Amino acid sequence: MGRENQATIKDVAKRAGVSVASAGRALGNYGKISDETKQKVLAAAEELHYIPNKLAQSMRSHSTKTIAVVVADIQNNFFGAIVAAIEQKAREKGYAVLICNSNEKRELELECLEMLASKQVDGILLASTFTDRKEIPTKYVKTVFEKFPIVTFDRKINGFPFTSVLTDNYAMAYTVTKYLIGLGHDGIATIGSEKEKAVSNTVREREEGYRAALREAGISHDGMCITVDWQKAAETKKRIDILLDYHRITAVIVLNNSIVGEFLNVLDERKMSFPDQISVVTWDDEEHNIYMKMTSVRQPCRKMGELAAASLIEQIEAEEPHPEELTITLNQTLVKRESCRINKTY
Amino acid sequence: MGRENQATIKDVAKRAGVSVASAGRALGNYGKISDETKQKVLAAAEELHYIPNKLAQSMRSHSTKTIAVVVADIQNNFFGAIVAAIEQKAREKGYAVLICNSNEKRELELECLEMLASKQVDGILLASTFTDRKEIPTKYVKTVFEKFPIVTFDRKINGFPFTSVLTDNYAMAYTVTKYLIGLGHDGIATIGSEKEKAVSNTVREREEGYRAALREAGISHDGMCITVDWQKAAETKKRIDILLDYHRITAVIVLNNSIVGEFLNVLDERKMSFPDQISVVTWDDEEHNIYMKMTSVRQPCRKMGELAAASLIEQIEAEEPHPEELTITLNQTLVKRESCRINKTY
DNA sequence: CTGAAAGCGCTTACAG
């Protein structure tokens, strides 16, 4: 047990009675090598159960064939689907995947990134907690952001020439809100997710789209735009209760799928059902939404992951070093089911 | 851009006007070093935005501070929760996490494992598609299974002295089936997941527990124990339709959460609702189950991930090399909600 | 305390 007794190319060379160089040539398929030598080496390698040490290979080649993905919350199905797509694409292209969870915390994200940099990953896929270059300590700008190929997804960071694969959160939130207004709703709330007061840019954009639509329609949303930390169930429940107790709410837009569960639990406890007592739209479509008849925003998760990974790997393997800034905005759809109905409360 | 211009310890030493050895001592906090030299070196390192190359460190230390997790399906929420827990525990302990998806395919799993071995991971967390040592080609037994610290979770492999963190699938399936029998059901079906005819050991064990309970009660289950590939929606739908068309089914146990969505869709299309027309139990509890009133088996996912990771890291850091075989069976619970009712069809 | 040298396991330019 343990790699202490893992055979090295030196062991193979000795057993085959050739030089380390020849052994390397036979095993690695590079350089010139006679058939006879090659057979001897391959036989020795098999007997010793030799497998190459990629650490050593990486040292020489300056390439680890490893990419990293940094997300705010692996647990979240949305990121889970993206990570799955990334893993698949990466494997196809011969890359391994390191995964990091920033837990929506900036220090953790930076710590992760530095670790990844020092592990010499070939590139990084990043759903950042940062919005702008100016927010990032110079040290990390220099050691990570300006040194490594980076592709951002779901969230963009301004000030870098990165490729970003996004959806238009503002536009979709605007669309959703208009849809509800069109159904006659005038008490529309949003619930977004936060972690220790940190709210993602994504949620901010959705809130803005929502506010813009209400502003246009002349409808107030005072105190109806809240955020909760779904990992703190009791507090979440309390806040949602307050929202529903002290405001006349006819419809709720849940801005993250991570809090849909808790929200539905509160409805359940209050014996409220949708769409009868309240209309509901949720972010991120899931399979069970069909059965629940939940109207929801469907983001192209797999596509986002695939595109981001493909784009990163392309950059890694490209000759020229500096990519242009490029923003790819993917289409998303509002899947209308039966969780919203015409509002008759007025 | 690119790591070509990443500062090395040599650059730092030159700038500080000291030897590489001294630079290393200052940066790495090892050996004796005068305060003055140390300050010079640290200043130089900062100016050059130096970060250590962990590849080189790993080469010398024979430790990568990286563990790997190999699962059959990252997309599956069950594994997602486990991976999240593993990532958290690993980070606490200073380890990075490589993730691999075997997609329930044995060749893919072996390919992954060899890649991980050659990347010199410190240990592997494995939910294997293999059940027994005998099924694994000798080559991989020698290069991976006998060389690396391995902890299996969710699924056990016989024939190795690994630590395994499991739940008792047989017992739980037996319990679930007895519960349904107790409610008067006599047409009880199971739907498990498969991938290209490959059925996980987990599902097999659940099917056996189910069969045992029915056998005891003298109830037949002929043709009522099917598996489907949820990634092939059309085929899945067809098979479930056939199941429901040609058998008198009063209750269904869905053996994997990955197929719950498709199953509910079929019910929806057939305008069947639970528990009125059919009783349903699903594997793996999810937040929305509360709202759906779904009776389901709750496995301790996070705990499984944490324990497996902690146990692996303990082994990695232990002195003695050979662990005893150890099986940790975690408690799971059948969470009874309202998706099952007393059967009155006879 | 400090530096020159060896070595981790590979690959490759250079002689032969």
Next chain:
DNA sequence: CTGAAAGCGCTTACAG
């Protein structure tokens, strides 16, 4: 075609 040697970026035993 083959081998000795250098080097990737570190750490550490060995002299001084």
